[in-house]
Amino acid sequence: MLQVKNIVKRFGDKEAVRGVSLEVGRGESFGLLGPNGAGKSTTISIICGLLRPDQGEVIVGGHSVAEEPVKAKRVMGVVPQDIALYPTLSARENLAFWGSLYDLSGRELQSRMDEALEIVSLTDRQKDRINTYSGGMKRRINVAAALLHRPQLLIMDEPTVGIDPQSRNNILETVRRLNQEKSMTVLYTSHYMEEVEYLCQRLAIIDHGQVIARGSLDEVRHLVGTDATIRLKIANPDEALVAASADVPGVRQARADEGALVALVSDAAAVLSPLMATVAGQGKKVTGIEVQEPNLEAVFLHLTGRALRD
Numbered sequence: 578m579l580q581v582k583n584i585v586k587r588f589g590d591k592e593a594v595r596g597v598s599l600e601v602g603r604g605e606s607f608g609l610l611g612p613n614g615a616g617k618s619t620t621i622s623i624i625c626g627l628l629r630p631d632q633g634e635v636i637v638g639g640h641s642v643a644e645e646p647v648k649a650k651r652v653m654g655v656v657p658q659d660i661a662l663y664p665t666l667s668a669r670e671n672l673a674f675w676g677s678l679y680d681l682s683g684r685e686l687q688s689r690m691d692e693a694l695e696i697v698s699l700t701d702r703q704k705d706r707i708n709t710y711s712g713g714m715k716r717r718i719n720v721a722a723a724l725l726h727r728p729q730l731l732i733m734d735e736p737t738v739g740i741d742p743q744s745r746n747n748i749l750e751t752v753r754r755l756n757q758e759k760s761m762t763v764l765y766t767s768h769y770m771e772e773v774e775y776l777c778q779r780l781a782i783i784d785h786g787q788v789i790a791r792g793s794l795d796e797v798r799h800l801v802g803t804d805a806t807i808r809l810k811i812a813n814p815d816e817a818l819v820a821a822s823a824d825v826p827g828v829r830q831a832r833a834d835e836g837a838l839v840a841l842v843s844d845a846a847a848v849l850s851p852l853m854a855t856v857a858g859q860g861k862k863v864t865g866i867e868v869q870e871p872n873l874e875a876v877f878l879h880l881t882g883r884a885l886r887d
């Protein structure tokens with residue numbers, strides 16, 4: 578559905594995108610995760626044909642964005658970071674404007690607007706002027722506008738930044754539903770690792786204009802060998818218990834810690850029951866279990882020495 582081939586973009590002597598390649602398959606939900614200034618929006622603008630790359634090319638649904646821009650743009654629905662709506666017009670009037678840009682009119686336009694408003698749960702507010710909307714509701718209208726022409730590929734640039742939790746949930750659920758139930762292909766950029774973990778099957782982590790990690794969610798989580806942590810609440814973990822636990826296959830490291838046995842493991846699901854059996858064999862009682870899987874934040878920190886949110 579989307580091929581981004583080695584794109585480069587310079588602004589003066591600043592290289593915002595330094596050879597990014599991405600492939601997103603039909604029906605997939607792909608995350609582009611990176612901190613502020615990583616080059617996400619520049620990459621998205623190039624994919625949408627709003628910016629011309631200095632090098633490289635983008636193919637969308639089989640169409641080159643540079644050579645067949647009209648065909649390529651029909652395939653995509655884009656939700657940009659900045660809101661572009663007419664404040665004194667109603668939500669529905671704004672949508673009608675966007676629909677006309679895609680040559681929608683008459684009954685078809687009306688039914689597409691009904692459908693899009695329904696998807697973002699703003700049917701009951703459609704006649705209100707946009708300047709009475711919260712930031713989050715405006716963002717949802719942007720999502721609706723991107724859906725009017727029933728795109729095959731939905732592209733979203735940090736759609737939940739700076740909005741209320743209710744609208745944030747609405748957008749996340751909408752995207753997930755469109756991907757899972759309607760098989761819409763999604764390219765979702767964010768600097769929130771939880772969003773990418775919730776929405777995406779595959780992802781690329783981008784930093785300073787370059788992809789520094791890519792793969793399935795699980796592959797990337799385990800890329801730097803970050804282990805899962807199992808924490809078993811035990812009243813008096815002693816040295817014999819720690820030594821026996823460290824010998825359980827799959828346990829990389831075990832230690833006692835404030836009324837708990839903490840084990841670093843490669844595969845928590847596989848290790849949990851033999852570990853529990855070993856603990857029972859030592860005559861200890863487990864009163865609580867906590868499993869912490871490695872997350873994308875830890876991977877980013879490991880690769881760059883910085884936190885994603887910085």
Ligand SMILES: Nc1ncnc2c1ncn2[C@@H]1O[C@H](COP(=O)(O)OP(=O)(O)O)[C@@H](O)[C@H]1O
Pocket residue numbers: 588591592593611612613614615616617618619620
């Ligand atoms: N129009 C522009 N002119 C000059 N520099 C830009 C422009 N757009 C983006 N940049 C710079 O390129 C880098 C990447 O920006 P951007 O793609 O917006 O990152 P992100 O969306 O990941 O936060 C940043 O250092 C930013 O300051």
Ligand SMILES: [Mg+2]
Pocket residue numbers: 617618619658734735
């Ligand atoms: Mg951005």
